Amino acid sequence: MSLLTAIISRSPSQDPRKRELEEQILDALTREPDVTTVTMPHLYDLAEADAVLRSATGPLLVLAWLYPRAIHWTLDRLGIKGQCGEMQLHRADSAEENPKGSASAPNVPARTIWSLDLRDGDDASLHIAEIQRILRNLRASNLTAIPTPSANPKSEIRDQKSEISHRWYPIIDFGRCNNCMECIDFCLFGVYGVDDNAHIVVESPDNCKPGCPACSRVCPENAILFPMHRSPAIAGAPGAGPDARKLDLSELFGAPAAAQLATDERNAALAGAGKETKPKDDLDKLMDALDDAKL
Amino acid sequence: MPDELVFMMGNFAARFPTDRRYTLNHMWLSAEGDSLRFGLSAYAIRLLREIYFLEWSVDARATVRQKDEIGAVESSKAVAALYAPADGTITRFNAEALADPSVVNKDGYGAGWLFEMNGNASDTMEPAQYLRYLETSWTKAQALLKGQAAQ
Numbered sequence: 257m258s259l260l261t262a263i264i265s266r267s268p269s270q271d272p273r274k275r276e277l278e279e280q281i282l283d284a285l286t287r288e289p290d291v292t293t294v295t296m297p298h299l300y301d302l303a304e305a306d307a308v309l310r311s312a313t314g315p316l317l318v319l320a321w322l323y324p325r326a327i328h329w330t331l332d333r334l335g336i337k338g339q340c341g342e343m344q345l346h347r348a349d350s351a352e353e354n355p356k357g358s359a360s361a362p363n364v365p366a367r368t369i370w371s372l373d374l375r376d377g378d379d380a381s382l383h384i385a386e387i388q389r390i391l392r393n394l395r396a397s398n399l400t401a402i403p404t405p406s407a408n409p410k411s412e413i414r415d416q417k418s419e420i421s422h423r424w425y426p427i428i429d430f431g432r433c434n435n436c437m438e439c440i441d442f443c444l445f446g447v448y449g450v451d452d453n454a455h456i457v458v459e460s461p462d463n464c465k466p467g468c469p470a471c472s473r474v475c476p477e478n479a480i481l482f483p484m485h486r487s488p489a490i491a492g493a494p495g496a497g498p499d500a501r502k503l504d505l506s507e508l509f510g511a512p513a514a515a516q517l518a519t520d521e522r523n524a525a526l527a528g529a530g531k532e533t534k535p536k537d538d539l540d541k542l543m544d545a546l547d548d549a550k551l
Numbered sequence: 552m553p554d555e556l557v558f559m560m561g562n563f564a565a566r567f568p569t570d571r572r573y574t575l576n577h578m579w580l581s582a583e584g585d586s587l588r589f590g591l592s593a594y595a596i597r598l599l600r601e602i603y604f605l606e607w608s609v610d611a612r613a614t615v616r617q618k619d620e621i622g623a624v625e626s627s628k629a630v631a632a633l634y635a636p637a638d639g640t641i642t643r644f645n646a647e648a649l650a651d652p653s654v655v656n657k658d659g660y661g662a663g664w665l666f667e668m669n670g671n672a673s674d675t676m677e678p679a680q681y682l683r684y685l686e687t688s689w690t691k692a693q694a695l696l697k698g699q700a701a702q
Contacts, residue, residue: 503629505598508692510576510618510634 259290259394261312262387265299265320265327268422268484273378274321280380281319281387288391297420299327300427300483305334315394317341317370317387326483326492327371329427333458337363341370344386424484425461426471429492432479439471439480442518444526447471465525473518556678558594558685565593565685568660573681574636575674577688579660586642586667594685596659598692599626605652607644607666614640617674621666624652639670 262285267274278295285293294308299320316338320327328340370390377383426439426447435456440448448471449459472480472490481492507513512520556567567573571581577595580587596602604625615621615635622633644666648654655663676684 503696505629505631505692505695507695508577508598508688509595509631510636511620511632512618 258292258314259398260288260292260315260317260391262291262293262317263299263309263312263319264293264295265318265322266295266297267321267374268298268301274374277374277378277380277383278319281374281383284380284384285387288387290395291391298422299330299334301420301423302334303420303423305336309334309336312336313365313367315341315368315370317372317390319372319374319383321374322483323481323488323492323494324371324373325429325494326427326481327373328369329429329431329481329492330483331369331371332430333427336369338365338367338369341368341390343370343372344389422484423462424466424468424482425464426458427481427483427492428456428458429479429481432477434477434479436476438474438476442474442522443471444522465528468521468525470518470521470525473514473521556682558682558689560594560597560689563597565597567593567678567681569678571660572672572675572677573684574672574676575684576634576636578636578665580636580672580675583667586669587637587639587672588664588667589636590664591655591659592681593659594688596656598696599624599629599631600656601627602652602655603627605649605655605665607649609641611641611643615668633665635668637668637670637672637674639668639672642667642669 264278264282264285266278282293282295285291292312296302296306296308299318300322316336318327318331322330324340324343331337372383372386374383433456435454437456440450440456445463445465446460447458447464449457451457469482469485469487469490472478472482472485478489482490483492485491553569555569558565558567568579571579573579573592574589577592578589579592580589582588591599602624605622607622609615609619609621613621616638617635619635620632621635621641624631624633645664648663648665655665657663
């Protein structure tokens with residue numbers, strides 16, 4: 257059994273620079289003797305956790321092109337739960353904050369999940385250093401926990417290159433959600449539901465209207481993420497949302513009120529709801545690639 | 552007409568020179584050559600307090616529409632996005648204010664101007680009109696401040 261399972265969630269874009277970074281990290285991971293490494297498609301696009309994810313019950317490191325909060329709660333949605341591992345690598349412009357786990361939620365196993373945002377640095381060595389730091393700590397704590405080293409330590413790569421389509425749906429941060437039900441009242445598309453314990457859940461994610469982040473804006477706790485939204489606050493940036501220490505006076509200086517913006521977005525989504533989205537053609541794909549390249 | 556009008560924000564007297572016009576998003580404007588020069592009104596500056604960060608999200612020469620987001624300020628007390636006060640083309644930003652935004656607090660109606668643009672500023676107010684507008688804005692601002700502070 258390996259000490260750590262590392263998952264590299266591939267970028268949804270075909271950007272060669274992102275591929276290169278993924279390959280460099282993959283290469284470094286395969287040289288670690290006691291790490292099982294798996295690559296998989298963009299985590300957020302998965303409909304369900306595959307066998308590899310489900311069978312990894314020990315410490316888990318997930319590298320994805322998403323904010324750590326978005327990674328953590330996307331995994332949670334897929335039924336992959338654990339305690340948030342502390343990360344020391346942060347992008348320069350972000351406040352240092354690790355996602356908060358749902359400490360009070362039941363059925364969260366003690367195992368640690370580290371969520372690493374691959375956008376935190378263009379240089380693979382930064383990510384590799386962070387991974388090695390985590391491994392050092394794990395090995396140190398394991399010396400006492402498991403006296404005999406693994407019989408056959410080797411690295412494993414299982415690559416999955418299935419073609420999956422891009423999705424758009426809300427992710428709930430249950431570390432913040434207080435089950436107020438504003439979202440279920442606001443959404444007109446039946447995305448939300450409640451479970452047997454009367455807790456809010458994203459019941460029908462694919463009912464969500466691509467591009468519409470309106471429920472995220474009405475959430476009083478800023479607990480709803482759209483990991484692919486261009487606004488960092490909505491995509492799950494650290495400490496994002498109404499800053500606890502500072503007032504946001506944008507509304508006084510001409511910003512549409514958040515509630516108005518949300519209503520406009522929802523209504524726009526409603527107006528477009530009858531239109532079928534056509535499959536992407538080559539030009540669309542080229543445009544996506546250009547967007548991703550951030551020229 | 553007096554040189555300035557005064558609006559009381561609690562015990563603070565916000566002053567508004569009468570040699571210029573004002574916008575709904577709390578900027579002043581005055582003609583500067585062929586362009587219009589804009590800055591923050593004393594009301595906006597008082598709400599923000601000490602401004603220490605200013606950035607523009609559009610380039611000089613950018614064509615903007617009224618209410619487009621064009622930048623942001625951060626102060627000791629608050630953050631706020633800034634929005635274009637009119638349709639038109641930005642002609643230049645005040646480099647001095649960009650380098651050291653505290654000049655906005657020190658001399659908001661003079662050296663602390665923000666940007667100049669060419670355009671049609673139709674939605675603007677005489678100082679006296681602006682003061683009447685502040686009566687309603689002040690109530691809204693207090694509600695917003697209290698609402699956010701209570702969070």
